[in-house]
Amino acid sequence: MITLAKVLDWLRRGLLIIAVFALLGGVLAVGFGMVVKPRFASSMDILLPPPTGQVVPNELTTPNIQSDAQILDISSKLLLITSGNVLRRTVEQENLHQLPEFNAAADTEEGMFDWLKPTPPASTDDGVVVAMRNLAKRIKVARQGGTYLVSISLWTRDPDRSVAVLSTLAQSFREELEATQTDLAKNASTALSNRLEELRLAVTQAANAVVQFRQENNLQNLGGTGSVNIQSVSQLNTLLNEASSRLSDVQARYRRLSQPIADGVVPADTLDSPTLVTLRSQYSTLKQQYEELALTYGARYPKLVSTRAQLGTLRAEMARETERSLQAIQVDLDQAENSVTTLRAQLEEAQKRVSTDDNSQVQLQELERNSQAKAALYDTFLKRVGETSEQQQISVSNLRIVTEPVPPEKRSWPPPTLLLAVGGVLAGLILGVVGVLATRLFLLARQNNWRFERAS
Structure with missing residues (x-):
């Protein structure tokens, strides 16, 4: 027992x-x-209140006073402290990937007890990624109750290094918050710029539609002279009268030139060709010489025979030149007839359009209202693009460090x-x-x- x-x-x-x-x-x-290697922990307190004011008008990140939204905002920022971008900036600025404490592969010193250390497995990750993982394990983030006060603690093997890394972490976190706002403004600016180009094309098309409709319907207002259609009727009447008079002149010339030629000589009143004038003058002179020779000599006289041959040649040339003149006058005649026909058709069309100006004016007003509305929308987007572009240049963070990190007096472990x-x-x-x-x-x-x- x-x-x-x-x-x-x-x-x-x-x-x-x-x-x-x-x-x-x-x-x-x-x-x-x-x-055991000691650990030295350092801590800091930061304040992360929600946005309370606007730096520029129509700011993208406007304050949200809803409690649920504020909780989500502070929770997202707590997770952002240990995000990859923040950790990478901290590692690269402090060169933590070159320290054996954060990257075992960086330890190149040989010791007498190295044979006791296990061989690290082969890794495809670079030193920065390894240091980021080790740094994330050493960071503790805690929110103080229901406030916007956040405590961040970090430990390393060196007290001064703990302070330096923690300060860099806070600065990297601030830069990430500012980058978030900048990226938001940049994305919004890009989207607005793309939409702005579409609106610019729409405004241009609407303005061109107004101009084209005015031109097609001759709705330009000319003041006291009336509309374009009324003035066009008057102008077309004048042009038609001039074209008809020109057609009559060309027809008379064609009839005179196409009359039968006596003895191969073109009548003097039809000579509108310089070449024909020259040929007729030569023919008249040579004809006179031929008649004088014929009175004195016989028909077989050599010079008389030669003169007779030259007269035949001149008659042939005048006939060819007359034919060419007739063809040229025929072209002028066709053009004059086409001009008269076209002007008559245009005059009839203009007279019809005069009676339809009122209906066209209603459609024109609708097109003008559409163009003005699109132009106003384009101006609004253009102003908004300018504002978002300016916001990209302004990075404001509401992060405030209320307790700076200090070197720890003693080790934490x-x-x-x-x-x-x-x-x-x-x-x-x-x-x-x-x-x-x-x-x-x-x-x-x-x-x-x-x-x-x-x-x-």
């Missing part, structure tokens, strides 16, 4: 063993504190040596007591042939 007195007797007899365990626990705890020693001694005492009692119970059970009796 196991009684309290027996247990105390067992402990008294095993007091030396318990003392050895306690001493060993204290020594191991102190040795652990001396061997492992605990102080005295505390480790006390803890080791206590752990050794407990382990010694458990070991002594377990040993005595084992021996007692073996003596009783592993039989246990219930106390009555």
Whole structure:
């Protein structure tokens, strides 16, 4: 039967063993504190209130006073602190990927106990990614109650490095917040610019439609002279009279030139061709010489024969030139007839349009209203594009650091040596007591042939 007195007797007899365990626990705890690399934690407090004002008119990020929206906003910003962009900026600015503390592959120094270290597995990630992962594990972000105050803590192996990395982390976080606003303004500006081009084309098309409709329907207002259609009727009447007079002149010339030619000589009143005038003058002179020779000499006289041949040649040339003149006058005649026909058709069309000006004016007013509406919308978008472009140049963050990080006075891990020693001694005492009692119970059970009796 196991009684309290027996247990105390067992402990008294095993007091030396318990003392050895306690001493060993204290020594191991102190040795652990001396061997383990220390951690130095630094912390800072930042304030992340929602936007409360506008820097420029019509700002994209307007304040939202809804409580649910504010909760989502602060929660998103807490996650943004440990985002990839923030961590990458911090690692690259502080060159953490070159420190063995954050990137084991950067440790190139050889030590006498390197053979005890396990060989790290091969990794395809670069040092920056590895350092980002290790940095993320060392960051703790906590929101203070229901406020906008956020505490950020970070530990490294060096107290000054903890402060530097934490300060860089806060600056990177600020830059990411500003980049978010800038990207929003940039994306909005790009979208508005694309839409602006579509609106510009629409405004141009609407304006061209008004101009084209005016031109097609001759609706330009000419003041006291009336509309274009009325003035066109008057002008077309004048042009038609002139064209008809010209047609009559060309027809008279064609009839005179097409009359039968006597003795191959063109009548003098039809000579509107310089070439024909020259040929007729030569022919008249040569004809006179021929008649004078014919009075004196016979028909076989050589010079008379030669003159007669020259007269035949001139008559042939005048006939050809007359034919060419007739063809030219025929072209003028066709053109004059076409001109008269065209002007008559235009005059009839203009007279019809005069009666339809009122209906066309109603359609024109509708086109003008559509053009003005699109132009006003285009002006609005143009102004908005200018505002969003300016917002890209202005990066304002409402982040405020209320508690700057300072170097820690003592390490955060492992605990102080005295505390480790006390803890080791206590752990050794407990382990010694458990070991002594377990040993005595084992021996007692073996003596009783592993039989246990219930106390009555």
